[in-house]
Amino acid sequence: MQYYCRNLPLKYNGTVYAWWIDKDGKRNEFPSLENCDNLDDTVKFELNFIGDEDMLPVTRLHFSNPFKGSGKHEVSRLKCFGKVKTQPMPRSCDDLQRMGHTLNGIYSVRRAKRIETVFCQFDKRPDERQFQERIGYQNIKTKPIYFNVQKDKNFSKRDVPLPFEITIVNIGEAMDLPSGVFTAPVNGTYFFSFAGLAQFPMLTGPDPVPVQRELGANLYKNGERIAISQVNIGYLVYPDNRSPITLQSTVSLRAGDKIWIQLSIGISGGFLYDERHAEVDQGSHTHFNGWLLEEEI
Numbered sequence: 001m002q003y004y005c006r007n008l009p010l011k012y013n014g015t016v017y018a019w020w021i022d023k024d025g026k027r028n029e030f031p032s033l034e035n036c037d038n039l040d041d042t043v044k045f046e047l048n049f050i051g052d053e054d055m056l057p058v059t060r061l062h063f064s065n066p067f068k069g070s071g072k073h074e075v076s077r078l079k080c081f082g083k084v085k086t087q088p089m090p091r092s093c094d095d096l097q098r099m100g101h102t103l104n105g106i107y108s109v110r111r112a113k114r115i116e117t118v119f120c121q122f123d124k125r126p127d128e129r130q131f132q133e134r135i136g137y138q139n140i141k142t143k144p145i146y147f148n149v150q151k152d153k154n155f156s157k158r159d160v161p162l163p164f165e166i167t168i169v170n171i172g173e174a175m176d177l178p179s180g181v182f183t184a185p186v187n188g189t190y191f192f193s194f195a196g197l198a199q200f201p202m203l204t205g206p207d208p209v210p211v212q213r214e215l216g217a218n219l220y221k222n223g224e225r226i227a228i229s230q231v232n233i234g235y236l237v238y239p240d241n242r243s244p245i246t247l248q249s250t251v252s253l254r255a256g257d258k259i260w261i262q263l264s265i266g267i268s269g270g271f272l273y274d275e276r277h278a279e280v281d282q283g284s285h286t287h288f289n290g291w292l293l294e295e296e297i
Contacts, residue, residue, distance in 0.1 A: 007069030021060040093120035093132040145172035146291030150284035156271035161260035184253040187296040197285035199273040214266030
């Protein structure tokens, strides 16, 4: 700001006649120009606002005229100097304003675990209502992750990860078929679904006794069982007697966590049926699917 004066000081004999008001209503003085009262000709002075970002914006300029002199001020565009510490990625409208944004509008900001959309009204102060209004969150994925794998043969081993032979889709290459282990590439919430066909061999002998027959499909995370689905049969099993077995689970994973399916087999055995005979030539009975629902940033 420029101030032109003649016999009109901003401060004289310890009394202040001009000041500016910051956003909190606090009065701040201009640099003292007492010698303006002693000048014969009009002189121009540069008046600088000296303060930190907490004082801005300037809300009012005040000049009084108790003398027989003249004064005129001209306000140009505000020039700010110095550095303000901000987050590498903005976390709020306040951060955006500190980075230099001035236009009211819709912006993306980083919150604790996701990207959110907010409306910033920069013509209001950060402590005023409606300075920042939340609109919603954005489902950000740095890369797509989903798979669908299948088997093409029977499987009867217990307490080992279930391997697969057929890839329908494996976007992100996070599912390893030979080992049957899925490794989470990123932090986030994932959904897994398993479906199979349990078959129990028929009991033989001159006088077979009914026993409890069971086969379980277990979902394991880093060696710990977190979900189970089980088929139980408590009577004599007829030839080709089969029962579907399914399992679904939503799981929160960190990058590097491992997920797999593992069978548990009860008395008298049981297995997953999946021989590719003519009737199943176009598909398999055993399916394992998974995908990233929401990434945690």
